[in-house]
Amino acid sequence: MSIALSRKPLLSSMSDREDGRTAILLVEDDDADARLVTRSLTPYARRASVARATSLKEARAWLHRNACDVVLLDLSLPDSFGLETVTRLHADAPSLPLVVLTGYDDEDFALDILAHGAQDYLVKGQTDGPLMWRAVQHAMARKRLEEELRLSEERLQGIIGLAQDAILTTDANLNITLFNRAAESLFGYDADDILGRPLSLLIPERFRPDHDAHIADFSVSELQARVMTNRREVLGLTANGQEFPAEVSIAKLHHAHGLLFTAVIRDVSERKRVESELRRMATTDPLTGLNNRRRFLELAEVEMARLRRYGRAVSVLMLDIDRFKAINDTHGHAVGDHALVRLAEVCRDELRDTDHIGRLGGEEFAIILPETPLASAAEVAERLRQRLALAEVPIVPGDHGHGCLRMTVSIGVAMCGDEDSSIERALGRADRALYEAKAAGRNRIVVSDGYPGPAFASASGPISMAS
Template identity: 90%
Template sequence: MSIALPVKPVQSREPEPEEGHTAILLVEDDDADARLVTRSLTPYARRATVARATSLKEARAWLHRNACDVVLLDLSLPDSFGLETVTRLHADAPSLPLVVLTGYDDEDFALEILAHGAQDYLVKGQTDGPLMWRAVQHAMARKRLEEELRLSEERLQGIIGLAQDAILTTDENLNITLFNRAAESLFGYDADDILGRPLSLLIPERFRPDHEAHIAGFATSMVQAQVMTNRREVQGLTADGREFPAEVSIAKLHHARGLLFTAVIRDVSERKRVESELRRMATTDPLTGLNNRRRIMELAEVEMARLRRYGRPVSVLMLDIDRFKAINDTHGHAVGDRALVRLAEVCRAELRDTDHIGRLGGEEFAIILPETPLASATEVAERLRHRLAMADVALQPGGQSGGGTLRMTVSIGVAMCGDEDASIERALGRADRALYEAKSLGRNRVVVSDGYPGPAFATASIPTSIAS
């Protein structure tokens, strides 16, 4: 009802206030104080309605049945007194604005009232109509903002809680102040245990100085955020000591209490594994596990660049299994494949870690020997030829007993790279021509290229049979 009329006690459901009106509930047991409030609000009769309750119990019952925009609340009621009155009513209607009416004019007490859920307070006897109306409107506006902020925070917390990526926040001293569920799962810490502790707990010790320097630079820079695509990979550390590669996005926020840093962290272990596997597949021969043609050529060009810059010797070998077609035709392609795998095993065992071997295709292989002059490369080729001639190749899968074995021979061409070579292709070409010369001389031998730096010569062969 209009506040221009005498205020009646609330007993039943009130009619819904018209749109644009402010529905006020006055909780006041003193009739004289109630009349003063009514009189103060009379100029606003067309913009507001008021109902009155004389006790906290009566107010709570009325609020259960009726809509209300704001409550004018006396602290001294028959069934409640002081701050307890605010606390109890706020607990019943947390979204309802409260303006406290008190006869106690004290700033500290006023701040305590606000801390317990009220939006404003008025001192009885010191309040006129305009001030009361402003307090009512201010309380409603402030409550709306508080509710919007609360809902925004709840939505944000919901998003943070549901996020698949780990999200954490630190203060300017890099102590953790927020740790979402994904962060708990990723790092193995409960939020309750990690909050307030230093961020360095989540970083391997050897990376901590660099990380602190990076954060210090970020804090003073003009950059407000660094997203994952622009941020270098870092290493994370779990509670049980496991390290993992991580991508991190970081943002900073200037707050009244100082800088806040928020990081979004993603474990990229699986992605790294997949990338590594893709790189392996792109650079590795699937049968032998050696470098494929593309990769051995890349590695060879790297050694050529070193030769041109430092003048260090580099030699190349071209190697081919003799009569490989006969092995396939006689024993089948599966045995031919095992011969290729056996060759790869023997070569790996004989070569240095710094040497490079790759399968160019079929039964043809290339070997790059850094820091190796021609004479030494020839010795390596002879050793490989001898070891391969002595290597057994199983005729049955898994080397089953009684399946028998065969032995293979190889022909090898040797060449030395020169700094006048435009690319590794020229040196490999010379080694390839020497290889075919070895074939024409009867196979199972090493021939050194006569293209550079001296005359060709062939080593003696070791007689072997295709099968034994």
């Protein structure tokens, strides 16, 4: 089957819907260009049907009678020319995806086309069948998403009582000339009190110089609008001095009285809170609140990079609870969880803010100690071992001092070297030392004497060297 070319609809809307094919209307008055388009789409004949109109008037009439999925639109028609063609057809069928066919290959012009309602554009003579078919599919997908977003936003606005974003306008001197009710609610100023006053009142003082510089650059740029999401952070300032994260879009208008700026401002505090919570959930062990394995390894590699650059000592500890399975089997997993949480609490209390601890899995934990040579790391490990041996874990929730168990830990200690390709090598040495501590009777630390660093002279207490 091939795609035929006709100035009349080739298939009724019913047949298009029954066979599942994409219904395309080609609006093109030039016969040669029309043939090129249909020839390009011939390989997709089983998936698409093409009807043709030669003028905007004929296209409007066809669309009034037939269902259509997408329009391929030439800008130069007998009864319409240029961007006006897009505007007029988009006004008639705002929900219909438009792919513009043009002989003018210019990025700014393409952006204007999109701004006037088209979903995509193709340059004549530079388009093959796969590219055209992909443009058709993408236009429909983009339009569908746009419609879904529009409907979603309408539903949301209905739920929250048709609430609107804050909108304000300033003159060229950045004095406020318009302040809507949503802006009043957001910033805590009455419009009568804020009109004529400088925009800087709504910006934290430390950001005002940078903001003025951004506005100055925007004033002389060719852009007419800018969504200010490429900045590191945008903060608003309320009348009572509270700061809030904001999403800001800004547009400029050349007015008879000079340049005007209009900003649409949305409070994104809740979105920021959700993003922060998602980041926390993605990087935190849910039981102990410590770094999870992935986050710990990320932090450890940062310390390794500092070691390679500055040559500063970095040590690692591997530790786990002795006979943890017996705790679970004897007292239940809830008590085992209490033991893990208690270990995390003791370690957090003992370690520095610059140290990093993570739960790698089960009862296994790892600690990285920046700026810490091997001997000092062994001392930290011994303090942790002693503190944890004294920690009480209630067998019955809320029962402290009665019905508690004590736990012990075994710890392996190793030092990182600038020749380590990754933190995993140092953790491997510490892990081997940990298992030697287990084999030697548990409740002790073992210091790896493998590469790198000198042998550690053990002090009193259950500290030994890995052989």
